[in-house]
Amino acid sequence: MTASQIRLKRELSQDPVTALALHRAPSGKLFVFAGQDSDLFVYEAKNGRYKGRFVSRVGVFVDQPIHGISVRHGQVLAWGFCHVAIISVESLIREDDGSDSVNHSQAAPAIARAIAPDWIYHGAFSEADPSVAVLATAHNEAIPLKYSHHTGEIVLGAVIAPSRPMLYSAHLSWISNDTVLVAGGTVFGHVVVWKCHLLEGGKWATETLFNFEGHEGSIFGMDICTITLSDESTVQMVASCSDDRTIRIWDITERENKAYSQAPQLNQVINTGFGGNDIECGDSVSDSNKESTPIAAVMGHASRIWGVKFGPGCGENALSVYSFGEDATTQRWRLDISRDDSAGESSPSSSRLVTGKMSHSKTFSLHNGKHLWSRAMLAEDKAVLIATGGTDSQICLIEEPILSDKPSNGVGGSLVLDASDILKGLTCSKEIISRYDFLSHDHILVTTSHGKLLLGYLKESDAEPKWEQINVPEELQGEVKLCYVVKAIDPTAALLGTTSGNVYHFSLSSKSLTHVASMQGKITDMTCLSNRNRDGSSPPLAEVLVFLHGRADSHYFSIDISTGGIRSQAQTKGLDPRFVPTAAGKIDDLLVIGSRHGWLSILDHKDDETYSPILDIATRSRDTITAILPLPPKSGSQHTSRYILVTSRDGKYRIYEIDRQPERVLLHLRHETSPPFGPMIAGAWFTQDTVPELVLYGFRSKDFVIWNETRREELATIECGGAHRTFQLTYSKSISGRYRFAFTKTSKLSISSSDQLRHEWVKSGIHGREIRTLSSNGRYIATGAEDTSIRIWEYQPAGDGAQADLRCVAAMKTHVTGLQKLAWLGDDYLFSSAGNEEFFVWRVQNLESDYKGLSVVCEGVFADKSADADLRIMDFDVCKSSNAHGIIVTMGFSNSVLRTYRYTSDGGRFELLAKGTYTGACLTQTRHLSIRNQLPLLLTASTDGHLALWRTEPDEGTQHKYVLEQIVPLHQNSIKSLDMMKSGEGEGDGYHVFTGGDDNSVGVTLLGQISRDTDTASWTFLKRSIVRKAHAAAIAGVLLVRRGPELLGVSVSNDQRVKLWSIPSSEDGNIKLLRGECIGVADAGDIAAIGGPESDTATVVFAGIGLEAWRLE
Template sequence: MKIKANVKFRELAPKLQHSYLLNPITALAFYHGIPSRDILLAGEDAWLKVFDVDSNRLLSQLRIFHSQSIHGIHIPSSEYVTKETSHILIWGGHSVAVLSVQSLQDLIEERAPAPPQELRAPDWIYDGIIYSSSGMTIGALITAHNEIVPVLAGPDGQTFSFGELTSPSRPILYSANLCLVSPDKVLVAAGTVFGEIIVWKYYLDNDINTRWEVLFVFTGHEGSIFGVSISPELELSPGVKVRLLASCSDDRTIRIWDVTDHPDTASNTDTASHPQALGVARETGFGGNSEAKVENSNDSLRCLAVEMGHVSRIWHARFTGRRNHHLPEPSPVEIYSFGEDSTRQRWELSLDVSRLSNSSQRRPVAGEGRKLSPELDRIGTLRNCGTSTCHIGKNIWSTALSTRGDSWLIASGGADGRIMVSGGRHGITTSASGDDATKHTEAQSSGYYDIDNNLVFQDFIKSVQTSSSGSVEAAPADAEEDKDTFHRYTFLSDDMVLATSARGRIFIGTILQSVGWKEVLVPRAVQTDLTSFHVVKSPLPGIAIIGSASGKIYLYSSSFGVKELAQFSSKVTDLILVGKDGQKPSRGGLFETNTVMVTILGQNHATMLSFDPATGTLTSNGLKTVVFDHNYSHYVLTSAALCGDKLLLGSRVGALTLYETAGDKFTVIDSRKDSNSKDAITSILPLPGSSTSFLTTSRDGKYRIYTISSSETLLSLVLQHEISPPMGIIEGASFTASSPRRDSSSSSSSSPDLILYGFRGQNFVAWNETARQELVSIECGGAHRPFSYVSRVTDPGQLRFVFTKVAHMRFYSQSRPALRVLKEGAHGREIRAVAVSNGTGYIATAAEDTTIRIWKYRDDDDNDDGGGGGSDPLLLRRRIECLAVLEKHSAGIQCLRWHGAEYLLSSAGNEELYIWRIARLDSAYQALAVVCEAVYPDRSVDGDLRIMNLDVRDADEGAMLISLVLSNSTLRTYRYSKDEGFQLLATGRYTGACLTQIRHLGAGDNNGGKIHVLTAATDGYLGIWSAASAQQPGGGEFSLAAVTKIHQSAVKSLDLVVHRGSEILVVTGGDDNAIGFVELVWMDERREFVVRSKSRVKSAHAAAVTGLSVLGTGEEEDDDHGTVEVATASNDQRVKVWRAKWSDGGGGVKVALVANRYSSVADAGDVEDIAPARVMVGGVGMEVWEVVGK
């Protein structure tokens, strides 16, 4: 038997070095030490990363902890900072570090400072503060048991230690927040596991006898307290100042509490109240008992407002930091909440200031017998003001809010590793991200100001008359002018829009910082002709073409007004702009063409109309007839384009037709319909830099890319790409002029971005498919309405949208997206499979979020972008770029396998197995083309099994041999080809244990004419199976040739390497924390595989070995010996490399541990050798390790 080895023999070194990581963002904080510049600090695993918010650039990074992710960053406010003693506090788990501001300045200036000293606290840390007082640096930490740990600076001001713990009680906390209210006093809010909130004061002065004082114990939440946030002192009106506490819980409610500490109340002096306050509500469980409720009714009166939000647990509630809420005019308190559902919600808290002021003068202390219903005594209301989806998958783990003057910035970090930033002015919902003039210079110079107008027609007419100042006389209005309404819109350019009314009036809006309207003078006959019905499109800048119910075509130009261009026999039902290949984009979202398809009511053809924009007349031979494809009855044209000399038409039922053009003659040469529904093809757009490839959008929510394939005698349409972005109805698409650098982790590229726009539910949505970023989402009432959209071709986040809703015209313009990506992310759930294509180097990852992502890893060591790098500059120059996102699975994905460079196979729950065809587009748009070519056909009646694992190899005549195992202990092998589909070759059934892994050992004549596969199961056994020849379809049976036990429980991971053609070393990782090695040998005389030896490394990890990959084999010491190295990953967050040696004479495998490193990836799901000396680990995030020399 001759089997080609799938891994080359090479010498591997035992040292591992981090090459790349993409993990959840677990801490965020804004730094304002540099005037007019916003710097964001982010904690990603153990690394502190420094971003410039304005330029979207990663400046540098520094490793803070050895093996602990960063959970929090505290930067002292300017009032508690001195130049000599300014520091930043960083913590995570038990680990604490204090970083000097000078070190941070070095990072901002892209220099590498020394890493700070790592301290170990006595307990888990939830929050911390640090500040300067009397020339000394002082800090405090709050632990998971409600204890304050002082942070003390040494005599040199650079070394730190911990002081004595202080606590009024030691409940188990899920959240805590510290607020420095004076240089010697800290306000503590602690949220417990059982739904209580304890508010107490800690005194930093060592000279006083009492170090703590309990103020309140709040109850009311019916779940664990996941987030508490203390506001700064808020001035609601002159002389009325309050301090509030926001809390969020497992019960999905947000509650606002009054924690104002009034010096004249008895609670500050009556120390006897402390034990009583802590004694109430001590019963474990949620809701408390009746006695506790009565005792705490006084503190519950401080609950000012309650409201429910989010669809799952709420992790954070944050105040914006704004202090003044009555100047220049009274305004509500803004609060933001962040949840498990990956959304951010904005809330406005309105308070009855007079009641709050009166009630604050005398608050009962804990235990006083005031008994009022808290629900009836609320003096505030919370109003939900909107929801923004910030991240993919689940969980926003970190947030940061910054206030400068009347402007704010919000940053959020998710489990997907993405950082999102947004901002605006207090009390105003805008899309701007800050108040610095430099941030808006580019947007404003291009005319893209933030505008949001909403007008009824009658008010609109008044503005037209006012703006014209009597210099423009509109056509005479009749007595029913008040019944006129808005009818159609089209953008003539970035800064000019045309609107028409139902009575045929035409208006031009000039867009500057606002929209100024004037009416176009048209003859009375033209206005009458346009009354009740007309269609309007803008084919070129400053040009509009108008079709009427009488069959007339008019051309509007700012240079000559309105001219009649053509006359048709009946009603013009639509005007279709004909895009052409080779065009350079100049107006985002708009075609530029002098060719229009005119459709006439009741006719089986359309007319291709070409005109001269300079003269406003038809070109020579300007009218050509195109007969519709007779294979479709009632053909309604909805889109058209020219690719070279080929014409493409899209219809209302989703049919796409290809015509060959020869002079005035158009001949149908191919037609196809790929949508399963009868949804229209809304646009056809040639790909930039290609005359044979084009993109279509459809109302079925998908966009598709086709190529015109040619042979010697035949032209045909080939589907190359079909994807459903997160939109409902796609109305159109455009390409940017080039791809702007989106963040510091993206490789620079001249490839344009693909922009899609359409409707999702009641909202209009613009979506950057390349960056996977939502540009805008506006509530408009849905798709069935007149609208027009335009965006800036070099920056699609600058856009304009005009539409009609309930007889109102709304004009919306934005200078930048409300949410923008500062750092790109990945999957929003745990990665369960990683696979690499040996031919292209493409890396596929699949996760519990049911998506597949295809990546390209780039090691740009020779292309430094000038960034520093903290302690490891190379980490800034390594990129992993997402090329495609596949969203077809409906359950968690179990396995990925590449077959060559062209095919990717994926399996999941619900018996889903998809075969994806992958190709690179031959155009300037450098995206991967992906289409699902086949779907697994043999689903059971219930369809509820999981396809646990699969393997694929070449079969005869270009087909694939696919073997898979299902969760009901069965295995199946199929032959698959594109033309013939799936053909079942063999089936088998194991015992009651679930099969978890399958690999091909061999098939065909070299293996006795049989199919041989290896399986692993949850009982810890490996099984060797054989079945009839792969050339004989018909559903043969697998027979179990041999079994061997290698683990005490489930086999979680498996890989193998072929040595000298007839020997196979199988490496397994188990749920028993062990690694197994099994030698298989092909016996020619018996025509089967036999087990020669097996070895096992007990306690290889401290938890289950969930991923492993054979990295390669070392040079053979002689003909009788082999060496292999294996990388393993586990739930213990360690990555290890093992060297295994074996000999032909038996005796088992000798194994040595050669590398053992902390892994940033929790819940590791897979390990893959993605490139020479590169290993990827996927789980909660992903990381790449480099295997370097000894």
């Protein structure tokens, strides 16, 4: 294949979702239409799968993102900037067998396009005529649209506007067959409302209704709604949201008949400036409307609010309102509306006749990073569906049941109760709930402060539970009163531990208490290690470890689940007296116990019925260890897993490998990271899927959070007041989103329940912030973003009709400043640099477990920093040492200093080998060329546009210094990106160096070796060539790819273009442009390649605000 035959084909798009629409097909299927860059994607949602099913994709515009979508009458109206298009829904939706295969032979749908004279903010089809629509533009204009189904053409009418203020948002609503209501939000905080009438002969007329002021910032979102109150009166409202973080509801009900003009009124003026005057001429607005205030106003979100939508009614004179913010959250509000009778007839047209109050109901944190750019809503009989799309390229679908008159604080179909409801008729008024635990999803066992034992039946999430008081013998009521721990060991049994040191067994079948054991001390907690039936012929057993107050030693019991009889028991001995046990796990005959101060102890079973410590280690945390559980073993293995997962109150979870050696047992840290929901992790479990997934739960501020770490998705959020309270959780390992959570707050018990996940991810996403750096080792891609997080992805290429995808296998957030560079060294090491002279070494390994998460641990931290530690490590290069001892790391700092270190994994040590200083220009790129005398010869690039070659000379002691050997100019200013590749396969061959600059140019430089002797090797520049104006903006990333004899260069720029270049293989020839394509990635940061040089195709990945993969074929 020659270079001219190579094509660029987009294989994966993870761009920001800028437009959304929902459509319920006649077949009952739910489809999500999404705009990503210039393409329209269609997914099928609510199909019983965890993710939405990809249906189709079509390019709507050229080099123009889609900003809005409206679906009506079997047609899709899409717009972006001043472009508008109409597509048939039928041509986009394939009513096939529901498989994931993509029919590439299907004919492209017909698209009708037109160009409006101004930026389009909203569009809406007429309810009566599917060939008529109206567009709202940035200057408060309405543009009639006529679509011919026969010719497939769009005809735009004359612009209609009563006035022309600059808008940041607009919303259209057809209120009759010939009338459109237009609401616009201006740059300076005004809300402008007017009507557009269709007259005979195709003419239009306008009528100005209202001009409200009150926002202290620009208005970014609008919505219009009509509600019928209990007195049968109708109120029409418009909602507005702004960068002042407020949502305001305005009454736009017309109460006076006005004669409207017969021609567009273009002479009306609105004074600019926040708090400016109203419309001054034309259809003048009454003085009462000038003084209008909103029905209701509320402040929400942590930053700007991009959108607002009215939801369905939620009781008498109430409806829900949803807001969508820069903080990447969706918030639900309850709007209660009432009449202000005191106003009476004195001012019948005043908005004060209607008053309202907004209260916060719920927050959905389903996206990463920042910005919910798009949203869509579909109200149905029993639920309202809300779709959201953000910068993270993720599409979430929330299913909210139609709310009753009583607001709910729960999740989805949850039920919230307090103790006064539970204890009604059963106990005295002064009695309170003491301890409790769930036996199963349907039963909860509760003790009270007066020694009563209650069994709750929780069959239905939305119904009142039934309570039964268990008959406790009089002699045991005092013991139940002293109960400090209730621990379920099976769906049919639980153990009660008392402060007097007694353990009792409760059987669900007999509903009776049985004494199990007594011990010296106050029982503070019990941990169920397992409840599996090891031998089918014997009764099922539960292994339990009992913790005592003020004692390091604990008691182990193997208990018959059905009778409570003890089958075996042991005691832990030999632990440090300061050891306070808080969590435990068991692997084979080893017991692993964690302490309040972060210590782990491994104990082995001895012949004298004791467990004695064989290893004590201090973890990287001094916070309480909250849970210890084994990882799932590898399928087909006859042995249990040798890995344990440990969660902690420091917000991190860790995976350790138990290394059993003949004479000792070692514990190796294999993985350490902190999920984003912290700062406290209370526990975890693995799902029972074919490929187990890790689910964590814990507390974030006042919320209890359930988090799927494998998918990086938040499953549930329950407001409970925070971590310092009694709580219990029961969950399903097979049904995602099925749980019950009980907690005590102000001596009251609340139970939140969910039988299923009330939201789903139609499309998975990536970082929610700009990706600044990429690195690939062939199998995995590492990305570093402005949110300081690093993620490792496994790329799943398109094949067998399936779409390409990225699967997150690890996420780390240790840096505190923006990432500058990532680099792999083989498959085992990943290096990262950032500001504040942060440089980390990550050890990456695969676990021998069915759990497919990648284990990553920070093995080394660079500590040789300057006095102020305020420099940025601009670039670095790594290679293995020539004597196989350690790793050579060369860093280029923002103060023009070069340093080379030898890194050794033993202790994570950095040993300084050489250093040097460039001119006043900042070093931007650093590369190793070869090793001479165990030190690298370097190539650097800098902000002055020069390339430089360096060699080392002996300096004081054992250290060396870098000396400039040759320097050449290439670019007019900063060299932002660089890649190099061997010119041939020989050891002494030179390099092709491909560079991209801030001057919009790409350059190729040939390097050759003067001497191939390892002791005297040196390099020189042979030839330089450059293409000026290669892009229209700075070039953020370049890449060299070899395909057969052809050497190709790929460049990506901030002009949102990717270009393919033919690179001359010798000193003769020039750079030649082969291809250029538009991309959806804005503010591109870096580029990387997947696939080896021997394959026929290579996949190029580039990222910035979004991520795309293009295949060279």
